[in-house]
Structures are given as structure tokens and as C-alpha cells.
Amino acid sequence: MSWTLTWTEVLGFATGAVCVWLVARQHIANWPIGIANNVFFIVLFTQAGLYADAGLQIVFIALAAYGWWTWTHGGGPGSTDALPVRRTSRAEWFWLSSAGAVGTAALALLLDRATDSTVPFWDALTTGLSLMATYGQCRKRVESWWLWIAADVVYIPLYVSKGLLLTALLYVGFLALCVVGLRSWRRDLAAPRTAPALGAAA
Template sequence: MAVSHILGDIVAPLNTVLFDFGHDAVTWAELLGFATGAVCVWLTVRARIANFPVGIANNLFFLVLFWNAQLYADATLQVVYLMLAAVGWWSWLHGGERRSARKMGHASARTIVVLLLLAVPATWGLTVVLTRAQDSAPFWDALTTVLSLAAQWLLNTKSYETWYFWIAADLVYIPLYFVKALYLTGIVYVLFLTMCLLGLRSWRRELVADRSTAAAALVRS
């Protein structure tokens, strides 16, 4: 696959420059992915826009890790995340009314239905592609890729429902990485799952507080 060759050319020098310090490359990638990933999710839980640049660094580290583990969909997903992170960064800054900062809110029922309907053929199609590419876990790799892309889309629009998709993806990621002997990454995703649950609660509280403030302002007016 042409994309595979291109990504291979990207990953090889990254691996040499970033991780070749006389130690195992995957271990370094896992450690750096752990650090940046944990910070990124924590910033997202706090609804801080800094989650995007930290997330971009995390994408680079995981790109190397997943490519070495032959999880090609996860590796390619990191490249997609780089582009989506740039879009999300702009959206949080200027995606509100009159290009103001975007406010936290809910995704429409139509958006959720469309994402769920698209997930089925997208997972099937990606599974076929990954099977031909000799991916080590084609179906599960495809499923987590599709769930993660949907979650990232909702995060970019600062929608509360993003947490449900991240949680669903993490519940698949955790056993997948342990089976692949990526133990540190598996532990990282247990942490991510815990933080996603905290994010679900934190964002719900903020939405309730915003509604209360808006209702109070309406009464005063």
C-alpha cells in the first residue's frame, strides 16, 4: 500500500531521532506516550484548549509505537488526529457565535445517529483493508479507529457526548493492548478510561451550571 510505504518512511527517521538512545524504541515511545497522553486527557477533562498541542505531541509518540506493533490503523489514526487537532484547536478558539470561543454543549440527536450509522460500514470496510494489509488485529483495530474518529469529531465541536465514544473505544483498547503485550499502553488506557469517567461528570456539572446561570439571567431580565 502506498500509504503504508509513506508512513514507514516517516516513522523510521522519527524512531531514530526521537527514541534511539541505546534503549528499546517501543519502551521510549510508550513512556512518552504515557506522559503526553495523560496530560492531554487531563486537560480535556478540565476543558482546556491546551489539550490540542499536547495531543499533537502524543500523536507523534503513538505513531511510532503503533507502527512498530503492526497496529496500522492506530498508527494511521495518529496522522488523522494531527489534522483533526488543528481543526479542533481553531474550532475551540473561533467556532462560537461571531467567531468567538466555542461553548460546551450537546451534539444533536441527528449527529449521533449519523455517526452510529456510519460506524458500521466504516468498521467493515476498514477491517477488509487492514486484513489485506496484514494488520495484527484487523476488526478490533478498525472498530477502535472508527470510535476514536467519532469521539474526536465530537470533541472538536466541544460536545458532551464525546465522552461516551471515548469510553467505548477505551473498553476495546485496554484488552487489545494487553493481548499485544503493550502493557504500559494498556495501563495508560485504564487511566484514560478513569479520566474519561471523570470528564463525563465534570462536563455534566459545567453544563448544568451554565444552564442555571442562563436561567437566572433570563429571570432577572
């Protein structure tokens, strides 16, 4: 395993750290910064042979546009209220876990048969967990932080194995920020229903 630091990885590190910090604070600027982070990671992961993770960034960009809209409009047409933090319903858990399991299995099979990926299952698993977590983030579901924590626990050794040490370090930081975000969103959930001002530090 060799480590070659690139500007793409440095910029991915910086924008990723800022993005997660802003999500934890429910700051609307997390979405455009997150999109920039996705672009850097498309290049980085393609070069590292993590094709599912690279493709995932494209999906993230689309989800970021959706999340940006729901956070500013409360998730409803004509609404201008900020989206409140809520818990994931049983129905949401059912279809999220079902889609995640099927998607992970299908993607792992595709990566194994159609690419030169050396880690098809782990690449697919982190992709599935990340998509589930991103949906929850878009809808401000507090349990999305647990999904991110699970994904980060897998991502860290995966990136170390690929020589992406700075990115692995970033995900250690993500893991810590996820704990902060989980605690912050839980407090918001328990507090009286008052939406934070959009674009203001929470």
C-alpha cells in the same frame, strides 16, 4: 507475549495522560500536547503492527487543528468566544453512527486483506469509535466521553495482547479520566451558559 519498554511508549504515556486531563478541564493546551502524543503513537503503533491505530494518529493531528480552532473561535467565523458544551443532536448521531459503522467495516476488510494485522476487526472498531469521539470532542459534545469510554474498554485488552503494557495502563488511566471528564462536562452543561476562560484551568 513479551514486554519491551521503549522511550516512545514512555513519552506517549506521559503526553497522553496530560492531554486527557487537560481535555477534562477544558484547557486549550490539550490540543498541542495531543498532537505531540499522536506523533509518538504513530511510531509505537507502526512497530506493533496496529496499522489502523497508527494511521488514526494522522487523522487525529488534522482533527486537533480543527478542534483547536473551534475551541478558540466558538466554531463560527469571526467569533472569539469559547465553544460551549452541548449535547449531540439526533442528526449528528445518525450520520456519526452511520459513518462509524461503514468505516469500521471497510477498514476491517482492508486490514484483513492488505496487511498482516492479527486483529483487523478490533483495530478497525477502535479506530471508528475514536474518530467519532474526537469529532464530538472538537465540537464539545458531552456524549463524546461515552464514545471514548467504549473505545478504551476495547483498547485495554488489545494493547495487553500486543505486549504494550504501559500503553494499556495509560488507557486504564484514560478510562478513569473519561469518567471525570464526563462528570465535569455534564456539570458545565447544566450550569448557566458562561464559557471558561481560554487557557485557564477549569
